[in-house]
Amino acid sequence: MPKLEKYCAFQERCVSDVKMKLSKLGVPQEFWTTLLEKLQESGFLNEERFTELFVRSKVRQKGWGPVKIKLELRRKNIDDDLISKYLSEFRTDDQDEMLDNWLRKKLNSVKNDEPAKQREKLIRFGISKGFESGKVFAAVNKIIKARSDD
Template sequence: MHTQKTYSLDEAQKKLEHYCAYQERCHKEVVEKLRNMRMIPDAIDVIVVHLIQNNFLNEERFAKAFVLGKFRIKKWGKNRLKQELKRKDISKVIIDIALKEIEADDYLETFHALAEKKVESIRETNSFKKKKKLADYLLYRGWESPLVYDAVNRLIQ
């Protein structure tokens, strides 16, 4: 039979300090990790408070890092970023603060570059189907509808 390791409060705390130092985490991820380690709710509370007090865990810092990373690397729009942060139980106030980290010029530049790159790769001859494919792609990535439909109509005649 496979037994799971049990952790003392200090061991779990050290393990979670490393977990948070390695990469920015949100509260939900930390609590989930502690639950998987079979920690009792009181111990989870003590450890989370310790991590926050010692600046290992900071929801605003996590949200900013998440937004900038996903925007730069995966080219996600604001709708997708908001949706993913809500899924991680980040408050609306913090989400708004994090989204302000994206420069308006960078945002539009990234959007137009993404749209132009995608339109080149679509091998559809029917212009309606081509427009739909481009719009679906951009909307899935979380770009705002007015931006998407302007680009679709501008890039595909």
Template sequence: MNHTKTYTLDEATKKMESYCAYQERCHKEVMEKLKGMNMIPVAIDQIMGHLIQENYLNEERFAKAFARGKFSIKKWGANRIVRELKFRDISLYNIKSALAEIQNEDYLKTFDELAKKRLSQITEKNPFKKKKKLADYLLYRGWESHLVYEKANELIK
């Protein structure tokens, strides 16, 4: 006996409206959610169309909210934000418009604070190893390599 719940088009639409209203979603997330609800392709297309038309789903708005959030809360650099947005199949146009949300001075200020905070947590005595630990951490978070190496050399003599 198969116990997977089935949804009418209306039920699925309502469920997706609240899913999208709760927080910004990208098309890929919503598609996967609908597939997980065992909706047929024609129903998925109809629901997606409705969500976009009624502005529950907006990739540019998603990309901007994602970039702002990951930058301000997780302190991610541009490379990491771009990589994560590409992974979610966000267009290059929307990625560019999302990155434009972050002011350059905030970007550099956050980078500087993050680097100094991380440096204060590194107990390594050897300056080369210390630089590498700092650089690896910042690169992993998606900060541009020229910024990272400049900062490491500036902070560790």
């Protein structure tokens, strides 16, 4: 148990992370439920806290969009209601501004490409960052139009 407490205290973990750790440690599955309950009761494991911090850190530190965040949380078997709750705090204005900033930075690295190639690379980049395709298309069109007006 102390190894698991240390593992959970080092950084926020979700249940699926701890299950993977239990598997790596060779702990028989019949003990997993009891161990997970003890970690939750003692405050070392909290899915809601994990989800909140995951969303916040991926937005602020990695600049991820909501699609990528949602996908990663689903991979970790986080409940959809929890995902929606914390993604809803990621305001649309902030998403749009973040996407715009990412695309403008990327535009500098593809400025020597022909316009069609630039557009393609910007769209691919925006989608890979986890933003909705409709928002990406609109933002790319706006940036390219502004650039051609200059």
